[in-house]
Amino acid sequence: MTMLALIRDTFREALARKIFWGLFALSTLMILFFLFLLRIDIVQGATATISLFGMDEARTVDAARLIRRVYGAIATFLYTWGMLLAVFASSGLVPSFLEPGRVELLLSKPVTRGQILLGRYLGNLLVVSLNICYLVAGVWLVLGAKTGIWAPNFLYSIATIIFLFAVLLTVIFFIGVLFESAALAVMVTVALMMMSPILAQNRVAEKLLSSQWSRDVWNGLYHVLPKAYDMGRMTLDLVYERRAADLGPVWSSAAFGLVLFALSFLIFLRRDY
Amino acid sequence: MDNGINSYMTSDHAIETEDLTKVFRNRWTGREIRAVDRVSLQIQRGTTFGLLGPNGAGKTTFIKMLLSATHPSSGAARIFGGDARLASSRKPVGYLPENHRFPTYFTGAGMLDFYGALSGMGAAERRRRSTELLERLGLKEWGTVRIGKYSKGMLQRLGLAQAMMHKPALLVLDEPTDGVDPVGRLEIREVLRELERQGVTIFLNSHLLVEVETFCREVAILQHGKVALQGAVRDLTAAPGYQVTAAGVPDELRRQLRASAPERVRDGFVQFQFTSREEANRAVDLLRCHGCEIESLAPTTSTLEEVFVRTIERKR
Known part of the structure; x- marks a missing residue:
């Protein structure tokens, strides 16, 4: 019951601070964008024309393949867009509950610090997950209705986006608990996201870097930090109905999230308020 | 009214501290500040106790250690005989912090419901109790209003209602009448008197000495983190x-x-x-x-x- 109350409280705060509605509005905007600006006509079952902003690019392609490609491009876009929105939206929800005058009252209740942190985390995850479900499912419905081609694999991107967000949320919590700063939490999380595609080029780095030491550092960072880029590629594989080559990024990202959440918990447990 | 007092019969003392100490260390300079220095207090169950002291004497740090918001550097604190560090020991405690910052997205009733849930109350009981308390503290018409619109005095009364929500056996009140007008103060005092009659232990931290003198049976004066004086108000004031x-x-x-x-x-x-x-x-x-x-x-x-x-x- 206490956990449910904490989750509900986070949800209520997200609603009151317009975070939920902001995400909802931006998701709706995105769905409307696909509804009105992207036009896909299927001609004679096998050819298609895709028109974006009125500029036609006529090609004769297999319609289902084309739609899958469109879905893939959109999934990549949503993956990045959705993640950035979610990170920005969530950053303030940690320092807010640690405000002096509020946290003492929470701590005076018969709940453990672990429950408080976990309740906050799950509440935050729920707020974002609902919006991501709405965004991805909404875009999928629009595309499906407009093309007549339904690609259920597109919906896998819900799982990958939520999974990666769950990992990045641990970064937000870690920075939030450690420094009680929303801005810093966003900076660090976005930096990790941006570093991911660079670090993922470890084969290129192997050739470019002169010393073994620097190659080891590069590889170490790649293996330790969350793999937003690899998870993005995995999302594409799922949308294209390809087998994901390696599940390593999932496990290593999950391990990173677990370790960081455990560290956040330890800091929160030991801190004086 | 059952205040759950019978459930916590392991000790005659509502609060017991033994050499409770808090030392704040500056990480860079290594400088130490002893905010609370070997404070040993025994507060009988059912009494009204006032903690006094000048600013910076360590009163709030002492309270925070009791409620585990701050970790003691050494010593021990017990609430009704239970280790104060355990979440379960805080079950019979209601707390109104000084300079509280209640989330403004709550309505009065919503806030009571949330903190009641954290104290382990069921939904039906929370609804009944919040209605009862809002009425008792003169906030009946304000239950559905966002607390961002409340005055300072109303927030104090709502804070007190929050502390009383789960019928605690120990109320820890840090400046409960801060910002409350004289009539409101009188009302709060009446509520506290009623609780005292029901056997609730009331631990009061207030700058208003007259308030402490009229309300509390026992006091302790903290200075530089140490107990400078302790005793029954009647004995201390009877020169x-x-x-x-x-x-x-x-x-x-x-x-x-x-x-x-x-x-x-x-x-x-x-x-x-x-x-x-x-x-x-x-x-x-x-x-x-x-x-x-x-x-x-x-x-x-x-x-x-x-x-x-x-x-x-x-x-x-």
């Missing part, structure tokens, strides 16, 4: 002495009486301060023999404020 006020006292008699009692003149009357009843009676006899008029003979007491100031100055 053993008698004051004799008379008119028309001849100079020779005044000189004679001044030898055993300090004198002061006020509104044409001479007041003598005696330390014992016998001395005061002897002085009355002498004054009557000299044809002086006795205006009054009364035992003297100190106010808690006087006790407080004396204690702080002595320890400075």
Whole structure:
């Protein structure tokens, strides 16, 4: 019951601070964008024309393949867009509950610090997950209705986006608990996201870097930090109905999230308020 | 009303601390500040206890250690016999923090519901209890209004309702009447009196010495993190002495009486301060023999404020 109350409280705060509605509005905007600006006509079952902003690019392609490609491009876009929105939206929800005058009252209740942190985390995850479900499912419905081609694999991107967000949320919590700063939490999380595609080029780095030491550092960072880029590629594989080559990024990202959440918990447990 | 007191019968003391100490260390300079220094207090269950002290004496740190918001550097704290660090030990505690910052997205009823849920209350019980408390604290019409619109006094009353929500056996109130108007203060005091009659232990931290003097049975004065004085309010304020006020006292008699009692003149009357009843009676006899008029003979007491100031100055 206490956990449910904490989750509900986070949800209520997200609603009151317009975070939920902001995400909802931006998701709706995105769905409307696909509804009105992207036009896909299927001609004679096998050819298609895709028109974006009125500029036609006529090609004769297999319609289902084309739609899958469109879905893939959109999934990549949503993956990045959705993640950035979610990170920005969530950053303030940690320092807010640690405000002096509020946290003492929470701590005076018969709940453990672990429950408080976990309740906050799950509440935050729920707020974002609902919006991501709405965004991805909404875009999928629009595309499906407009093309007549339904690609259920597109919906896998819900799982990958939520999974990666769950990992990045641990970064937000870690920075939030450690420094009680929303801005810093966003900076660090976005930096990790941006570093991911660079670090993922470890084969290129192997050739470019002169010393073994620097190659080891590069590889170490790649293996330790969350793999937003690899998870993005995995999302594409799922949308294209390809087998994901390696599940390593999932496990290593999950391990990173677990370790960081455990560290956040330890800091929160030991801190004086 | 069941305050759950029977569930916590492991100790006669609502609060017990043993050499409770908190040292804040500056990570860079290594400088130490002893905010609370080996404080040992035993607060009987069912009493009303006031914690006093100048700013920075360590009162709030002491309370935060009791409620596990701050970790002690050494020593121990127990609530109804249970280790204060355990979440379960905080079940019988209601707390109103100083400078609270209740989330403004709550309505009054919503806030009570949330904190009630954290205290382990069921939904139906929370609904019933929040309605009852909002009415009791004069916020009945405000239950559905966002608390961002509440005045300071209303927030204090709502904070008190929050602390009382789960019928705690121990109420820890940090400046409960801060920002409340005199009528509101009286109402709050009445509520607290009612709780006291029901056997709830009330631990009060207030700067308003008159409030503590009228409400609390026991007090402790903290200074520089240490207990400077502790005892029953009645004992601390009862300075053993008698004051004799008379008119028309001849100079020779005044000189004679001044030898055993300090004198002061006020509104044409001479007041003598005696330390014992016998001395005061002897002085009355002498004054009557000299044809002086006795205006009054009364035992003297100190106010808690006087006790407080004396204690702080002595320890400075």
